[in-house]
Amino acid sequence: MKKEALDIIQKSLEGLTATWRMDALPDIEMEVPKNEAMGDIASTVAMRLSKLLKKAPRKIAEEIMAEINKKLSAPAEEEGPCVFDKIEIAGPGFINFTFTKEFFLQELETLLRDGHSLLRTDMGKGQKIQVEFVSANPTGPLHIGHGRGAAVGNALCNILKAAGYDVQREFYINDAGLQVKLLGRSVHARYQQMLGNEVPFPEDGYHGDYVESVARELEKHSGTAYLNRSFDECGGSITEQAYRMMLESIASDMKDFGVLFDRWQSEKELHGQGKVEQALDALQAKGLLYEKDGAVWFRSSQFEDDKDRVVKKQDGEYTYFASDICYHKDKLDRGFDAIVDIWGADHHGYIPRIRSVLEAFDLPKDRFRVILIQMVTLLRHGVPVQMSKRAGTFITLREVIDEVGPDITKFIFLTRKADSHLDFDIDVAREQSAENPVFYIQYAFARISSLFRQANERRVFNTEHRQLLEKTDLTYLKEDEEISLIKKLLHYPMVFEGAALTCEPHRITYYLQELAGLFHAYYYRHKIITDDTGLTLARLSLCRGVKIVLEEGLGILGVSAPERM
């Protein structure tokens, strides 16, 4: 749909570049007008050229129109139905295209024949792209904020993959720092206390119930082996075990949430392999490190950052930033063409320094992108639940999944732009009612599935996909609702392209709600399975089209498409 209009404009512009004395063609943007009366797709190219050509946009549009008419009146090279019903200039200089019904039916047929492959693109051209997300400290269970990051990251990876990128999903484990040690201390103290040795609890220790669970596990495995022994004596082993358990629980949470990673990268391992030093050496070789006040600094202010950053402290220890330098260099060394980091919004201050690192290692600016995930406020009985990881008062992702299910949870996380606050009302999410938009979409899918069951059971139609296609005459589709529904289906590739370009999965969420809405309205107003076999087959085919797109979209979001509910 976009392609046809784009082609004709492009060809017309080619004929005009000489008279306009232009070297190159401008980017031609196409958009779907809000109002159906303004046609099916519109180009703003005349307005955009106005500044450049110093001419009124309408005048430019008229010149383009004249050229278009010339092309269209030329004898058609290919056979087939007429594509354009009308093309007209409107408003300040829009060129509006209205397609013929025959064209829409032909496009629907293509969708039915090619199915999902038509809904994907090759924008990425096989480029390797890495998406790092969740990357939680293994010092406690995942909370709801991690869940949002996981849902967005997962959907984004699905989008990029469908857009032709070679995607790698990675979880970075911050296991090298003091936080993990603090977990070990906390578990050590709880373990002692549990067995009657009243040691004080670490000042900044983790207070969550899970620390006691870990201590109990420890006792199950090792009995009283660590009792009455100081942290200095046995802390290493305890920390290691506690860390393993946390990591396993995180991995199983992700698995049950339906989010899988290709790779888990340990920070500690990077240190162990000497890669941190190597990364710093590489910066040194570029003359980007210097010593001051007994510490080693990175000249990040030469790039995007407002000041230089310490990478090696006075005491000789590396900073966390040094690990990050190393990690991002490692990503580049692994041959990725582009890198996406998904972080909590509270880390936004780190963007300039990481950007600096990647620039220092010669990654072009536009090949790195940070998606910020804004905070989630959990509401229970309409009241925000305060959360603190240290104090141990927080709702875990596990609890939410168990309570409302992974599909709904994921979907709700994807109903907002990533970078805006999200209220997660757990009572609404639990209600399996109309208030819950997931059901609205899934219900449309289940309804269509039910139609096909009905058709197979009650009638003699063979609705097996290929046979349905062969027997169907789509020209039976004449109702306004049917044409609107077809148009909506054909919008999907544009919505998808937009989502991929901007890395915004929520666009697909909104689209699916609109599509489901049109379907429900159509279904309510028109009977699908009627006594008229030709009409029934055509309508079932349209439903099949809706089903294909719903399935594709839900799949991208990581939400299931149930045949029955």
Add this chain to the structure above:
RNA sequence: GCGCCCAUAGCUCAAUUGGAUAGAGUGCCUGACUACGGAUCAGGAGGUUGGGGGUUCGACUCCUCCUGGGCGCGCCA
């Protein structure tokens, strides 16, 4: 104090990267089941896009100032 993000219908949020008359859901009001799944559908009310100024053919979108919120600003991780 400096920097980043946000402010849109009563509430929660969209708005095709600067496009035409700013849209959904929910809530409220009114209607539709002898129905292929009513977990649905139709209609109504609801707005000076926080405020002022600017940029241009055109601004919710970009610039600037103000107001009000969130988050950052460590040789912590």
